[in-house]
Amino acid sequence: MNTLVTLVVERTGLGEDKARAAVDTIVGFLKQHAPAGLAGQIDSLVEGGDGSNVSGIASSIGGMVGRKE
Numbered sequence: 001m002n003t004l005v006t007l008v009v010e011r012t013g014l015g016e017d018k019a020r021a022a023v024d025t026i027v028g029f030l031k032q033h034a035p036a037g038l039a040g041q042i043d044s045l046v047e048g049g050d051g052s053n054v055s056g057i058a059s060s061i062g063g064m065v066g067r068k069e
Contacts, residue, residue, distance in 0.1 A: 001027075001046050 001023060008019040027046055031039040 001048075003048065004046060 001020075004023050005016060005020045008014060008023055009016055012019065014022065023046075027042060031042050034042060
């Protein structure tokens with residue numbers, strides 16, 4: 001998660017505490033609204049997983065928000 005927080009800090013200019021709160025809020029929202037079984041994959045990705053399932057996660061999240069592929 002530290003990598004994601006750092007990215008938010010760099011791209012937005014927010015302080016680290018606010019960036020961490022933003023990331024926590026977004027990750028929590030995604031996990032709450034994710035299809036069954038996806039929450040663990042989100043945790044793995046955010047905590048520094050190898051990213052091998054990023055495509056599948058992105059597709060699932062895109063489907064949740066109505067994105068057509």
